Each structure stands twice: as structure tokens, then as C-alpha cells.
Amino acid sequence: MTDSMNGYGKNYADGSDPALLDRIGKRMRGQLSAEDHAVLKKWYDAKSYEDILNLNRAFLRGESEISPYHMGPIYAETTSSLPTLLRLHDLGILTTNSQPSKVTGPEYDQCNCCPKWSWFWNKQRAFLSFMMPKDVGRVPMTIEKKFIEELMFDSNFFVSLYNGVRVIDNFPKEWETHISKKADSKAELESDLEVTYRKIIKLDDTSAIIPFATESGVLLKAQPLLVHVLARSWEEEDLVGLVEQAAKRAGMQRTYAA
Numbered sequence: 001m002t003d004s005m006n007g008y009g010k011n012y013a014d015g016s017d018p019a020l021l022d023r024i025g026k027r028m029r030g031q032l033s034a035e036d037h038a039v040l041k042k043w044y045d046a047k048s049y050e051d052i053l054n055l056n057r058a059f060l061r062g063e064s065e066i067s068p069y070h071m072g073p074i075y076a077e078t079t080s081s082l083p084t085l086l087r088l089h090d091l092g093i094l095t096t097n098s099q100p101s102k103v104t105g106p107e108y109d110q111c112n113c114c115p116k117w118s119w120f121w122n123k124q125r126a127f128l129s130f131m132m133p134k135d136v137g138r139v140p141m142t143i144e145k146k147f148i149e150e151l152m153f154d155s156n157f158f159v160s161l162y163n164g165v166r167v168i169d170n171f172p173k174e175w176e177t178h179i180s181k182k183a184d185s186k187a188e189l190e191s192d193l194e195v196t197y198r199k200i201i202k203l204d205d206t207s208a209i210i211p212f213a214t215e216s217g218v219l220l221k222a223q224p225l226l227v228h229v230l231a232r233s234w235e236e237e238d239l240v241g242l243v244e245q246a247a248k249r250a251g252m253q254r255t256y257a258a
Helices: 018-028 034-044 049-060 076-090 141-152 239-249
Strands: 094-099 102-110 117-124 127-132 157-162 167-169 178-183 196-198 225-231
Touching (some): 034 049, 049 094, 076 239, 127 239
Antiparallel strands (some): 157 167, 157 225
């Protein structure tokens, strides 16, 4: 990706850069460079929630290649929603994971788990994961509560809330973030082939909060609420924008505007 993409930095991953994939692999094995250590130290030294928001903004803009919760740049598919994600940070919403709705395939490619080449078809549903602290910050609790209510009663998506103890959600009993098919031939792929369902978010995932541990403990002490918003429709094209609209209806202001 280039520096000119959406006016932001250049660190966007598209999976085709061997050098980038090598760096990510080393980080996953605990082999961090001096630059990596310097970036993560800034996160560890964060003294306020505003510091954390600013560091995450820099990561989203591509000014740094890693964050405590992701060992590589954001994916190229996220760039279209970057302006809205950054505006959510202005409202005090710390986004940590997202994906747009998308269909890929049929395509002939090498399997991720073996050398074999096969035909693939994949469909993904839009979602957004974010955190909001309860005991720190500039957003009144009454406004945060109104925002959560706006989300829970919005017919465009399912919502999950996790406070570190229990999950409150309106998700259906069966749900998924991905549907895929794999076959030896294109004809077989396009036939009435059994599909595979996957979930890449976990509603009670405490590990999503742990990477934000800092020396001051500013975020963990605040017992942040972990929120997952999943589009009801597989064709939803602006889930992040809908979340922003819910925040505005709740009266959230740009109290953390950079």
C-alpha cells in the first residue's frame, strides 16, 4: 500500500509482501526488533486512557507496524473504514478488531495448511470489536449507558457486552463470521457443496483486554466493557458507520478529538 491511500500511512498488510510476512512470523515467535520494542514500550508507558487512544490512532494510521494486540499492520480491507474508526476514537471508543462484509472467490490458491492447491470461496460478515472504560475518561456513564441501549435495540446488528465476569448479548444461538467452501475443481466448488462455518471472535475473551496492560494499569483498573457488534445482514456495507450513528444518537461528543 502507498502513503497516499486515504491520506494515511503506508503500513497496510495485503498478504503479498514476503518481507512483511517474515517480520510478522518472527514477532509471533517472540523475536522482536529494537523498533518493535520501542513501539510497545510507548504502550506500556501510557499514563492515561487518552494516551492509549492516541497510540491506537497512530497504529491505525500506519505510523507504527505493530500494537500490543496485533503483530502486523492492519489489513488492506480495513482502509475504507479508517476515517470512521478514527472518529470513534474521538468519541472515546477504543476499537480493537473489525472486518467489512466481503465475498472472495471462486479462486484457485494454495491451502494455508498444506502445499495443496484447491478452489476456494469465502464470505465474511461485518463486525466491530471495541472497549469502553467504566471508571476513567470524559464520557459520562449516563451517555455510555444510552449508547449501549442504542446498540442493543438497533435492528441492524447483534451486540455482545462482556465486563470480565459475564456476557450479556442478543446474539442468536447459532451465528458465524465466515462461511467457506473448498474443492478440487471449480465445478465442484460451484455445486451444492457443504460449507464450513467459522467464528473469529469470542464473546467472553478476556485475552482481548490483557494486551493493554500498562505500567500505570490505567485501562485494566477501569474494568473496560468489551463490546462486539455483528451485522445481522451478510451484505451490510457500513457497519462501522452505523455504530458511529448510534453513538451520536446517544449524545456522545468528540471529547477525545486529537
